[in-house]
Amino acid sequence: MSSVIKVDIPEKSYEISVAPGSLDQLGEQMASLKLGKKVLLVSNPMIFKHYGERAIASLQNAGFEVVSYNLPPGERYKTLNSIQKIYDIALENRLERSSTMVALGGGVVGDMTGFAAATWLRGINVVQIPTSLLAMVDSAIGGKTGVNHPHGKNLIGAFHQPSLVLIDPEVLKTLPAREFRAGMAEVIKYGVIWDAELFTQLEASKHLDQLRYLKSDLINYILTHSCQGKAEVVSKDEKESGLRAILNYGHTIGHAVESLTNYRLLKHGEAVGIGMVAAGEIAVKLGLWQKADAERQNALIKKSGLPTQLPADLDIETIIDALQLDKKVKSGKVRFVLPTQIGEVKVTDEVPTDTIRQVLQEMAS
């Protein structure tokens, strides 16, 4: 099974291809887009060890000149300093406006390569080859790129649409189990905010916590539906002025918790899972969502092996204060995405601080 999802944006349309084994078609697919000859492949040492040579061979067979660079792994190197290194290599190899940076890796590699491509020569092509579940269903799609500021995640960035997103589900085989589970949080998110059918499919699967327990048909279904969901939302609202905000479901409290634990204790998806539990409970308390549906959501999160309680020793008032720092704050008001039924959410900045506090207290471990 393979599928192609079209992302339609006024500025630039592109395709997301989901197909097992497609890593070996990278060069061919890029050649059909008429991109310039020079390619800078950006990865990290671990991913490169597994897939670098195959990607390069495919590119070279299609006539591209390839140089590669491995970023040091991990969120703590997601800084402007690391971007400087990419610039240096782009300069050394005389990348031109028609050249392409190819991001082969998870969310960190994708965000950073995307930002470097967005800002080198005021924007060159970027192709995303996400290798983590999280990157496949979320960060590689939609054109958000960026790095962290010492005091906040993704505060520095740009919108820069890729020329192609190539998803090869087979590369998930080398993804650590914890990373797989973290990615599942975003999959569940699409079920809650957009795609009730995806939600039901997830409920029907006995396991969600390890790739090897999932049928390959289900994996392809999950990838295709998640990408489709994100593509539809992004196509309707590229720059996050309206609809796109729903993708931040679980991210308001998720980001705060992630940031307050210095991005070390929790994976992003784990924090989002906690944030979805919190947002769901807030919605129930405000009378927007049925308690039974919140429980169905929380059951999926648990089935994926994800935490549903706040990390120990995290002060609740500190979390509430941190919410103010979020990019999504508007005129000082914290914005929440809250479910109204499975497959549907609304955006509101009218959540009383007391309700947030109460829910967080109930979630303390």
Place this chain on the structure above:
Amino acid sequence: MSSVIKVDIPEKSYEISVAPGSLDQLGEQMASLKLGKKVLLVSNPMIFKHYGERAIASLQNAGFEVVSYNLPPGERYKTLNSIQKIYDIALENRLERSSTMVALGGGVVGDMTGFAAATWLRGINVVQIPTSLLAMVDSAIGGKTGVNHPHGKNLIGAFHQPSLVLIDPEVLKTLPAREFRAGMAEVIKYGVIWDAELFTQLEASKHLDQLRYLKSDLINYILTHSCQGKAEVVSKDEKESGLRAILNYGHTIGHAVESLTNYRLLKHGEAVGIGMVAAGEIAVKLGLWQKADAERQNALIKKSGLPTQLPADLDIETIIDALQLDKKVKSGKVRFVLPTQIGEVKVTDEVPTDTIRQVLQEMAS
């Protein structure tokens, strides 16, 4: 005399206002655009001393909350490090997506503030108040933003359209004479590439080298026509895929000369003047342009007090090699903008290196 020029771009339309004394209407004009309350005014110490208080007073009277920051002056601080400082202040003051950075200054302040605004929270509003002639007629319009890489000018950047460009010709009174002359190079450029009537008006003026010798009507005419020229070109081609390339007239060799003298010996406009002389001579040698027209162009450049010869001790082969590093290089071929008549140019990458060499030899001082 005051005029409003509309820049129409699919993504975002905005106005360029040219009106003496309009600095005091900044707050009012921004309020009419429904921008968020928070403003970060970025300037440099010298400009801020002259105009900072007036700008801030106007903003505060219109209800904005203003913080200000002065960049260290000069092209050598046009680096990612300086941008980091702007980010820090944006974070400290909790700028939001609806907030605005206001650039009060010349090209360096405008480019850097624009880039910081383009990349903070993936893009917030920017208002440009250019205070140099060069910035008024060129860099403040069209959305190009950026900083320098240690090995090349403006290699790092983004396209980010302003919400408003406010041009108050009265602020030119405090512009150093050499800066004024450098700006005149870009004015002459519009005459050559786009606006034969502007060219004729420049010929009709006895002086072009000092503001005080120019009638204020002529200044307003020059500003309006130059902005109009740039706005028309940019509206037709926002991201420099085609037509916009003509704005690089004089910049191919100009950039190389500027870079090889480490951005210290020559002002950008002076380098562009030299580049226009060179491009004109190349066009004549290739039979594209009449020698008489090239001489008319060179006469305007001289009347503006601008150099028309290469700086001493600059090796010609080094210049030719440096052309390869230009952002405008495509598939290894150097792209030139060459005049065909006053008010019209063509873009070509078919200039024999020998012709370039010959022209540069004739221009050696």
